Amino acid sequence: MTIQGELIIGHTLAKGTAGEIFGVEAASGQRIEPAFGGATKDDLEKACRLADEAFDTYRETSLEDRARFLEAIADEILALGDELVERCCQESGLPRPRVEGERGRTMGQLRMFAGVLRDGGFLDARVDPAMPERQPLPRPDLRLRNVPLGPVAVFGASNFPLAFSVAGGDTASALAAGCPVVVKAHSAHPGTSELVGRAVLAAAQRCNMPEGVFSLLFDASRQIGQGLVADHRIKAVGFTGSRSGGTALMQIAAARPEPIPVYAEMSSINPVILFPGALAARAEAIAKGFVASLTLGAGQFCTNPGLILAVEGEGLKTFEAAAAKALAETSAAVMLTPGICKSYAGGVAKLAGHAKVETLGRGQEGGELRGQSALFAVSAEDFLSDAHLQEEVFGSSSLVVRCRDEAELAKVIQGLEGQLTAAIHIADSDHAAARKLLPLLEKRAGRILVNGFGTGVEVSHAMVHGGPYPSTADGRSTSVGSKAIERFLRPVSYQDLPDALLPDALKDANPLKLWRRQDGKLVAPNS
Amino acid sequence: MTIQGELIIGHTLAKGTAGEIFGVEAASGQRIEPAFGGATKDDLEKACRLADEAFDTYRETSLEDRARFLEAIADEILALGDELVERCCQESGLPRPRVEGERGRTMGQLRMFAGVLRDGGFLDARVDPAMPERQPLPRPDLRLRNVPLGPVAVFGASNFPLAFSVAGGDTASALAAGCPVVVKAHSAHPGTSELVGRAVLAAAQRCNMPEGVFSLLFDASRQIGQGLVADHRIKAVGFTGSRSGGTALMQIAAARPEPIPVYAEMSSINPVILFPGALAARAEAIAKGFVASLTLGAGQFCTNPGLILAVEGEGLKTFEAAAAKALAETSAAVMLTPGICKSYAGGVAKLAGHAKVETLGRGQEGGELRGQSALFAVSAEDFLSDAHLQEEVFGSSSLVVRCRDEAELAKVIQGLEGQLTAAIHIADSDHAAARKLLPLLEKRAGRILVNGFGTGVEVSHAMVHGGPYPSTADGRSTSVGSKAIERFLRPVSYQDLPDALLPDALKDANPLKLWRRQDGKLVAPNS
Helix, strand or coil: CCCCCCCCCCCECCCCCEEEEEEEECCCCCCCEEEEEEECHHHHHHHHHHHHHHHHHHHCCCCCHHHHHHHHHHHHHCCCCCHHHHHHHHHHHCCHHHHHHHHHHHHHHHHHHHHHHHHCCCCCCEEEEEEEECCCCCCCCCEEEEECCCCEEEEECCCCCCCCCCCCCCHHHHHHHHEEEEEEEECCHHHHHHHHHHHHHHHHHHCCCCCCCCECCCCCCCHHHHHHHHCCCEEEEEEEEHHHHHHHHHHHHCCCCCCCCEEEECCCCCCCEEEEHHHHHHHHHHHHHHHHHHHHHHHCCCCCEEEEEEEHHHHHHHHHHHHHHHHCCCCEEEEECHHHHHHHHHHHHHCCCCCCCEEEEEEECCCCECCEEEEEEEEEEHHCHHHHHHHHCCCCCEEEEEEEHHHHHHHHHHHCEEEEEEEECCCCCHHHHHHHHHHHHHHHHEEEEEEECCCCCCCCCCCCCCCCCEECCCCCCCCCCCCHHHHEEEEEECCCCCCCCCHHHHHHCCCCCEEEECCEEEEECCC | CCCCCCCECCCCCCCCCCCCCEEEEECCEEEEEEEEEEEEHHHHHHHHHHHHHHHHHHHCCHHHHHHHHHHHHHHHHHHCCCHHHHHHHHHCCHHHHHHHHHHHHHHHHHHHHHHHHCCCCHHEEEEEECCCCCCCCEECCCCEEECCCCEEEEECCCCCCCCCCCCHHHHHHHHHHHCCCCCCCCCCCCHHHHHHHHHHHHHHHHCCCCCEEEEEEECCHHHCCCCCCCHHCCCEEEEEECHHHHHHHHHHHHHCCCCCEEECCCCCCCCCCCCCCHHHHHHHHHHHHHHHHHHHHHHCCCCCEEEEEEEECHHHHHHHHHHHHHHHHCCEEEECCCCHHHHHHHHHHHHHHHCCCCCEEECCCCCCCCCCEEEEEEHHHHHHCCHHHHHCCCCCCCEEEEEEEEHHHHHHHHHHEEEEEEEEEEEHHHHHHHHHHHHHHHHHEEEEEECCCCCCCCCCCCCCCCCCCCCCCCCCCCCHHHHHHHEEEEEEEEECHHHHHHCCCHCCCCCCCCCEECCCCCEECCC
């Protein structure tokens, strides 16, 4: 397959005519041919129309057919072979093992949702049988299932060119839910996007899915992305990116004649709290683990540990020294885009020049387009008096906040914005103190870890990758794991429908073999 | 108990000093003493502060303790005895049997949520056990449960002074979820509100719930209600009322530094579609059922059948004549407030004076403060050309839309806004046509009924009282039934926590005896 720079609108591949974007080799900053044509407003209109038309057919596909479609996408992505891996490495600057791992993860997500479809629990099927004899009024027959919201707009993320992009988590969960998807490709990896888009199209055609179940748009301005969120046929938005980008989409969605949900994952500094017992027992080991997590993937993870909190003392000093030492050995790493690298350097320079902030250590220099890791420290008092110190510096930069005592540490936590993750490092002797802190963390984070770091987001059933605002736009959901399908569903109740008119999920004979709630109690499919 | 006109802020009862509101006897328009003092900004501040403080304790209460609290509220409401029923009848103009029924429903809701708490399924407890041997990387132990969002603002509704008001569905589901509640009482029934508020306070004190788990504010302006939604400690809003009121709250919530979810139930005209077979078989019986539903409670239900759709023909003519005849026999009924009655009369006058609208029939006149039911008809063509004809006229007014054929009927449905309910009346011969229409209805309504009307909303597990915008602000949820608890929850994931630090719901020994998902599969509590 050769990259053509083409939009995918339903079954049609064609070059957009509204400006051009180019792939850029992350390591060199050089343009890669060919150009990708930006979508016009007509292209957007057509993609939305086709998605809306496809919805009526796609939502009625069987769970098994949809599962096979998701599996076919995974297969087609794998069939892209080395061309995909090489292009993705080139555009993102990420090393080959990471890209191969991310491809596996992307396929794993699609297959996990195939399993979610076959399980059917996401339908939340419920049956409250009629009670014709009830006094003073009979009770009608009531049944409930979840149905898909409608066409979903997905914005590709720069930092996961496969797993959070064209066929990433949002696309997989939306398609699983029964929602057609219109993707706005991220300009940082257009070639990767086109290849994956072609794989999705091939799978859709092979599985006889309706035209419009998937479209892929490139945007040379911001008009297409914004127009997509504003389009009346789009019923939900999935986004991973910056806070300014996410809040802009939230505002567009809220201002529509029909407001729609926006699931934007935006920013998080992922506090890590080091307890005294843990520091006394293994400050150096924690420091090494921390630096490994901080510098993984050039620090370009949403769950990157950007904030370390601890009470001052020997333990923290040992940690700081060990972390600075480990950091000094880290190589500078190519960042995703020249813009991201410049923004990272700016954030680091601001911290380094901050009157109250001490530079604890830096990684090795690497010249232009490479991020040099950085570790800073500040007193809790100064941290509390400057809200800017809470701002995410996207990349391998972190800030140690030195607290006088437990009370001040709690105060720092209470002042934190919503986070994707919060980690605590503890020894047995820290349990009592940790127990006191856990409720504070639970209010502010979507995932709480013990003796680990938030990087490495498992794709499973008990994962939450989401958290209170501003880490995400809507802390009621997750973008990773099987529970992500719930974002794109709404419940519908059916009253007194003849069995023949009920959806299969709710028919008396339970042909889909679902677990269902009958009068609120779970009932197994064969009982 | 005597009504004092007092605010309830935590454990303190005191008269507000920011203006006065009075209860009004609905049937006469006469003021009822005493005055209710409006809350000041300081009162609001105190209620929000106490709710926020109470949250830390209340969220940690056991499921059983919370269940008992809800049951105690039900008991305390019943213990108010006749004083509550009489005051409620007086303020709302609703007849005694309706008020007694609504009281039973209110208590039933509270008790249903006690059952939901004891079942524990709403926690969605999940366990993905560690896989220390997995290659290339071990899998951590991951567990998930839902936690409460935080303090919730509840706005009492005029049309359900008990079941959607101070201790109504939103309060019951929020308290069940573990969220403290601050209620803004509806000015249409302040005495009823105070009595019920005192019952909630008595239950909270009897059950040793933390101060601030419940507060009740009266608002003589709109500042307190708006300030409540804007307060940073409030994490979600429940509202039932007008579209203008609901959208105003949505805008305030979206403009906060931390936007929060608003669950506003706003307006719905609840289309009823009469199929040819059903009309041929029983047009008169359907007409009688329709008029009974239309005029129930003076038509003041969110699910009132405000729109009838059918293909022209003998059957529809028979229906119209029978409905007009039945309507002529209906008495005018006292409406909830003089304002609502005036607004109803205005809406009816507008339809009656509309050049394209035919008046099919009116109910009996009843003088001031009483709503006189009304039935109108219009051609589908004219309906489609005037969007105002879709606006809800709150009260017992309905509009028949005469369609030339099935295709035009489908076109009318496609032009409808989101609805709480949609009903179809069918005979066996209509199944094929109904099957074609069901997907259209499912996209536009939260509940679909066959051979019935939407009034009479069962409180059960399979009920959805919610629907696409603008029937509600957020069609992903319901305000009635056990699924309503989901509005006030968010998921949290716990990674590698020692058993001793895990919440009970997720401990290895499963002390709460919950059904849990292990690696995505449901596992019974004792297996």
